[in-house]
Amino acid sequence: MPPKRRRRVLRWIFGILGGLVIAAVVGILVWSQVGVMAAEPEPLAAVRTDDRITITDDSAGIVMAPSAGESDVGLVFIPGAKVDPWGYAATLSGLVADDEMTVVITKPWLNLAFFDLRGLSSFTDLAPGVTTWMVGGHSLGGVRSCQLAADADALVLFASYCATDVSSTDLPVLSLSGSEDGLSTPEKIAEARHLLPADAEMVEIPGASHASFGAYGPQAGDGTPTATAADVDAIITEQIGDLAAQLR
Structure with a gap:
C-alpha cells in the first residue's frame, strides 16, 4: 500500500x-x-426539621451530626447506583438522633460509586472531630465500601456484598440484608460470604427489600417488602448502634 x-x-x-x-x-x-431515584419528600422533610440533627451540605457529601455536640464515632455511607444521596437521610437519621453518631453520605461522581476514586479521607475530613470511622454502603455503594475498608475501623454492608476479599482482616463487619431483596438476593449474599471475616455478623431483616434500605421509592427488579420502613429503620439503627458501642 x-x-x-x-x-x-x-x-x-x-x-x-x-x-x-x-x-x-x-x-x-x-x-x-x-433515572436517578429521588428522595421521598416526606421522610426527608422530617429529617430536615429534626432539631436533634445538624445538616451540612458539602460538595463531597451530606454531613448529619448530632446537634448536642461532636460525636466520637462516624459512618461514611456510599449510596447505591443512581440513587440521590438524600434518599438515605431518613434511614440513617436514627444513628444521629438516637446514637449520637455522625453520618457522612457521599455524593459519588456520576451517581455511580465505581467512578468515584476518592479515598476515605475525602469524606472523614468533613467531620474532623470524629476519631473512629465505619465505612459502608448500599448495593453498589457497599461494593465500593469494601475497597475502602482498609482505612476504616469497621465495615457495614447494606443489602450488598464484597467483591474485594477482606476475609483475612480483623475488621469488624456487619452485613445487613433483606429477606425480600430482589437484587442483592439472600443467595447472592450467601455466595459472597467467604470474602468476609469468619466472625462477620450477618443480619437478614425479615420483610425488607432492596429499596427498604433507603427512602427513595420502589426500585425496578426488587422484591415486595412486607416490613414497614419504620421497622427496617429501627433494626438498622439498633444493629449499627450496637457496633458503634463496641468501637467506643
Whole structure:
C-alpha cells in the first residue's frame, strides 16, 4: 500500500475509534444522569426539621451530626447506583438522633460509586472531630465500601456484598440484608460470604427489600417488602448502634 494511502487509512481508523470513544463517554454521562431515584419528600422533610440533627451540605457529601455536640464515632455511607444521596437521610437519621453518631453520605461522581476514586479521607475530613470511622454502603455503594475498608475501623454492608476479599482482616463487619431483596438476593449474599471475616455478623431483616434500605421509592427488579420502613429503620439503627458501642 502506498504511504499516502496508508496514512489516509490510519487517519480514517483513528477517526472512527476517536468518535466511538467520544460517543461512549457522552453515553455514560447521559445515562448516569437519567433515572436517578429521588428522595421521598416526606421522610426527608422530617429529617430536615429534626432539631436533634445538624445538616451540612458539602460538595463531597451530606454531613448529619448530632446537634448536642461532636460525636466520637462516624459512618461514611456510599449510596447505591443512581440513587440521590438524600434518599438515605431518613434511614440513617436514627444513628444521629438516637446514637449520637455522625453520618457522612457521599455524593459519588456520576451517581455511580465505581467512578468515584476518592479515598476515605475525602469524606472523614468533613467531620474532623470524629476519631473512629465505619465505612459502608448500599448495593453498589457497599461494593465500593469494601475497597475502602482498609482505612476504616469497621465495615457495614447494606443489602450488598464484597467483591474485594477482606476475609483475612480483623475488621469488624456487619452485613445487613433483606429477606425480600430482589437484587442483592439472600443467595447472592450467601455466595459472597467467604470474602468476609469468619466472625462477620450477618443480619437478614425479615420483610425488607432492596429499596427498604433507603427512602427513595420502589426500585425496578426488587422484591415486595412486607416490613414497614419504620421497622427496617429501627433494626438498622439498633444493629449499627450496637457496633458503634463496641468501637467506643
